[in-house]
Amino acid sequence: MTDRLPAGFGRDEAGQLLVAGRSAGDWVRQAGDTPLFLYDGALLTARVQAFRATLPPELGLHYAVKANPYPPLLAHMAGLVDGFDVASAGEMDKALAAGMTAAHVSFAGPGKRDRELEAAVRTGVTLNVESAGELERLAAIAGRLARPARVALRVNPPFALKGSGMKMGGAASPFGVDAADAGPLLTRMAEAPFEFRGLHLFAGSQNLSVEAILQSQRQSVALSAQLLAEAGLQAPLINLGGGFGVPYFPGDTELDLGALGAGLAEILAERPPVLAGSRFALELGRWLVAEAGVYLCRITDIKQSGGEIFLVTDGGLHHQLAATGNFGTVIRRNYPVVNASRDSSARGPVSVVGCLCTPLDRLAEKAQFPESRVGDLVAVFMAGAYGRSASPEAFLGHPPPLERLI
Numbered sequence: 001m002t003d004r005l006p007a008g009f010g011r012d013e014a015g016q017l018l019v020a021g022r023s024a025g026d027w028v029r030q031a032g033d034t035p036l037f038l039y040d041g042a043l044l045t046a047r048v049q050a051f052r053a054t055l056p057p058e059l060g061l062h063y064a065v066k067a068n069p070y071p072p073l074l075a076h077m078a079g080l081v082d083g084f085d086v087a088s089a090g091e092m093d094k095a096l097a098a099g100m101t102a103a104h105v106s107f108a109g110p111g112k113r114d115r116e117l118e119a120a121v122r123t124g125v126t127l128n129v130e131s132a133g134e135l136e137r138l139a140a141i142a143g144r145l146a147r148p149a150r151v152a153l154r155v156n157p158p159f160a161l162k163g164s165g166m167k168m169g170g171a172a173s174p175f176g177v178d179a180a181d182a183g184p185l186l187t188r189m190a191e192a193p194f195e196f197r198g199l200h201l202f203a204g205s206q207n208l209s210v211e212a213i214l215q216s217q218r219q220s221v222a223l224s225a226q227l228l229a230e231a232g233l234q235a236p237l238i239n240l241g242g243g244f245g246v247p248y249f250p251g252d253t254e255l256d257l258g259a260l261g262a263g264l265a266e267i268l269a270e271r272p273p274v275l276a277g278s279r280f281a282l283e284l285g286r287w288l289v290a291e292a293g294v295y296l297c298r299i300t301d302i303k304q305s306g307g308e309i310f311l312v313t314d315g316g317l318h319h320q321l322a323a324t325g326n327f328g329t330v331i332r333r334n335y336p337v338v339n340a341s342r343d344s345s346a347r348g349p350v351s352v353v354g355c356l357c358t359p360l361d362r363l364a365e366k367a368q369f370p371e372s373r374v375g376d377l378v379a380v381f382m383a384g385a386y387g388r389s390a391s392p393e394a395f396l397g398h399p400p401p402l403e404r405l406i
């Protein structure tokens with residue numbers, strides 16, 4: 001038995017993990033230390049190309065910056081996608097610094113502060129408005145600055161994306177306004193000091209079912225048409241969310257992009273006349289970046305307890321919380337994880353733990369590993385999304401990880 005490596009990764013003759021054609025050990029030597037996040041730019045580009053080749057042309061592609069805001073990765077993505085979606089003024093600054101033009105940046109999120117609304121109006125970023133109160137605060141700010149505020153209405157969908165890792169619709173929600181309350185806000189958005197940019201719907205995340213995604217997209221298009229027709233408005237852009245998932249666990253399968261593309265083309269072709277002049281976009285985070293990233297850490301100790309082997313590493317949940325199952329997961333399962341320094345068909349179960357003094361810090365449980373040594377590198381895959389920026393880096397005072405776009 002040897003490891004099943006995610007697409008784009010391999011082994012050299014000595015059994016070392018290859019990342020973008022070079023060994024993990026080489027990358028660590030070049031960077032100077034572990035733990036180290038590597039993001040493979042060619043894999044990022046290939047993902048976007050696959051989307052372009054398969055999805056209908058009227059469907060633009062936005063990147064959800066919160067999945068990974070590492071500046072070199074953002075700069076790489078800025079040259080590939082049609083827009084960035086951000087969720088704070090901090091992410092907005094990073095998006096603009098990465099080279100994305102303000103006209104192609106939209107800013108969602110509940111609880112935007114006045115200073116964030118003001119920064120967005122000044123730069124010309126589109127605000128995805130989440131409530132009536134936010135819209136009124138924005139009207140005052142735009143009036144005071146004597147500048148139009150670009151706005152889209154975020155609608156809390158009355159349906160959920162079924163089978164999602166994270167549901168974002170079909171229930172009471174702090175995100176967006178209920179569809180039943182959208183009418184007056186849309187009417188208000190059609191007047192000064194606003195420039196109406198369109199609608200934003202986000203029904204769920206981490207979904208691996210083509211059927212469920214298409215069903216929610218069909219409902220999103222129908223709801224958009226209904227709201228716009230009732231308000232007597234046309235929308236330049238409908239942001240349809242996305243929710244495309246990635247295969248984190250054994251038994252998960254990649255989304256069938258061809259089937260998604262065919263289904264979405266049909267949905268858009270049959271759209272009601274009020275949407276004839278609209279452009280559409282999907283906003284994807286993890287599907288674009290998760291599989292391009294790997295987290296490398298080093299084994300610092302090997303010990304046995306209660307008949308189990310523990311590989312203790314210099315990494316952990318302070319960098320890669322999601323891999324330990326503590327970032328919105330119900331049942332803890334192993335991300336793909338391997339010994340990056342050696343390979344062998346003789347295997348046994350090990351637990352890979354981090355260096356933090358908490359039992360939560362487990363990178364893998366009962367993973368089948370070759371006989372490992374202190375100093376070996378461990379690779380945790382699926383590390384391109386919700387890694388460093390989604391982890392409690394200050395917890396326990398260890399140094400930050402290194403990051404490289406390669």
Ligand SMILES: *Cc1c(COP(=O)(O)O)cnc(C)c1O
Nearest residue numbers: 064067202205206283284285286
């Ligand atoms: C988090 C988020 C995304 C990205 O989700 P992924 O599962 O990473 O694709 C997209 N849109 C909104 C509004 C979000 O909050």
